[in-house]
Amino acid sequence: MDRNSPPVAAKGRFTLLDYLLFGIVIAFVFYAVYRVNDVLVYQWNWERVLGFLVKYDEESQSWVSNLLLQGLATTLRLAIWATLFATLVGVVMGYWRTCQNLTLRIIARCYVELIRNMPPVVFIFIFYFFVSSQIFPAMGIDSIDTQGEFAQSEVFYFLFGNPALFSNFLAGMICLALFEGAYITEIVRAGIQSTPTGQWEAARAIGLSHFNALRDVVIPQAIRKILPPLAGQFITLIKDSAIISLISIQELTFIATEVAASTTRVFETWILVGLMYFGLCYSFAVLFAYLEKRAKRSDR
C-alpha cells in the first residue's frame, strides 16, 4: 500500500447498470414517439408560433420582438419588482414574527397564516377585485398621468413597461409580492431563530443593544443560512407569476393564451412557452448556484 495514493472512489462513473438503464429509457422514448406519430394525426407547424416570438418589421427593415418576447419581458419585470417588495415585506414580517412585542407578532402571524392557507388564485381574485378596484382609485393611482414626460420616457418603459397598463401592472406586482412575501417571512423567521441562543447571550453580555446584536451578530449569520431557500423562493415566484394572467396582466402566460387561441397551434405555443419559462428559471438557478459557491469560497 502506498500512503500517498488513496484508492479512487467509483462514484460518478458509468457502470454497466447505468448503460442498461439508459438504453431502456431511450428505447421507451422512441417507442412512445413512434406510437404517437402513428396514432396522432397532428401537423406540427412551428412557423406561425415562432412568428410571435420575433417578427420582421417591414417599416424599419429589422427583426423586432413580438408578443411572446414582450410577455417574457413583462414576466421578468413583474418577478424582479415583486421579489424586491416580497423581500421587504418578508424581512419586516419575519422580524416581527420573532420580536418581543405581542401585537407585532400577532399581525405577522395572521398575515402568514391567512396567505398560506388560501389558494393563490382565490387570494389574487380577492385582492384584485377589492383592493385594486377600490383602494387604488382612492389613492389616486388610477389617475396617474400616462402621457406625462416621465411616463413616456424610455426609463419608465424599461422599468414598468407600457405606461397605459401601469396600474394594472402595479396591482399584479403587489398581489404577487404579498403572496410570496408570506413564504419569505417564514424563511427569514427560520433564519433568525436558527442562530443559537448562545450568540444572542454573548452579544448581550458584551453590552450590545438588541438592535446591534441583531445587526452585527444575528442577521449576518442568518443571511448565510437563508440565501439558498431565498433563491429557491425567487424561482418559485417567477413560476407563480403565471397565475397573475388570470387578472389580465399581459405577462407570458396571458399572451400565450391569446397566441394559442388566435393561431390554434396549442401544442406548439405551450411547448415554446414552457421552454421559455424553463430557460428563465434555470438560468437563475445556475446563477444562484454560482453565487452561493462564491459566497462559500470567500467565507474563509
Next chain:
Amino acid sequence: MPDVNSDLMTPISTTPLVEISGLCKWYGKFSALFDINLNVSRGEKVVVCGPSGSGKSTMIRCINQLEEHQAGRILVDGKEVKPGMKNIEDVRRDIGMVFQSFNLFPHMTVVDNLTIGPIRNKGISKSDATETAMHFLERVHISEQATKYPPQLSGGQQQRVAIARALCLKPKIMLFDEPTSALDPETIAGVLDVMIELADGGMTMICVTHEMGFARKVADRVVFMDHGEIVEIADPKSFFNNPQTDRSQLFLSQLLGH
C-alpha cells in the same frame, strides 16, 4: 496564594463589588434559586461548585441579567441590577462573561470579535479598539491567530479568545460559567493558566468550575451550592479538607473519589 485575606469568611473591603441578597428565581413552579446571599469584594476570587442543576450558572447569569430574577436584590458596584431595567448595557459592560461553549461570533475574525463591543458601546475608534484587542490577545497568548475565524481554532484557543473579548471592555468583574467543561483535556491547562494570570493581576472573579486544582490555587472562597441554595461557604483549604455538610462531603467524594 500569598495575598489572600487573613479573614476569609468576612472580607474586610469596605464596599463589596457584588452584593446579592435574598435572590430567588423560579422556572414555572421549579425553584431554581432560593434565598441566595453572597457578597464579593473587590479583587476577590470566588469559585462556585456543586452538582449539575444546583443553580450555579443561573446565579452568575442573574448578575448580568442574562437570567431575570423574581425576588431579592443584586447590586453591582453599588448600582442595583434588576429585570427590565433601562441601560442594562451599561451594567453589562462592567461585567465580563465567559461561557462554557465560548459563543464566539463565527462570521467575524478573532480581532473583530474583540473590537465589536468597544466600537459599538463606547464609541471607540476602530484603530484604538484594535490596539486594545491585540494587547489582550497577547495576554492570552494567541495574538498570532488574530486574523483567523473562530471555527479554525481549537476549543482551548477559542476560549482564550472569549476571555480576551470580555477583557476588552475593561470589566470590573469577570464571570466564568464552566469555562473548561467543553474542552479537550490537553487544552484545559492553557485556559486555566490564563485565568490564574488574570487572578494574579487582581481581577475580581466568580468562577463556576469543577477544576478543583484551580480552586485550591486561586480561590479566596469556595461557594458550594445544591438544589438552588448556598449550602456552604469556606476557604478552599478547609472546604476540601474538612467539608462541613453532608451534601458537600458527598459531592467531594464523588468528584475526587471516582
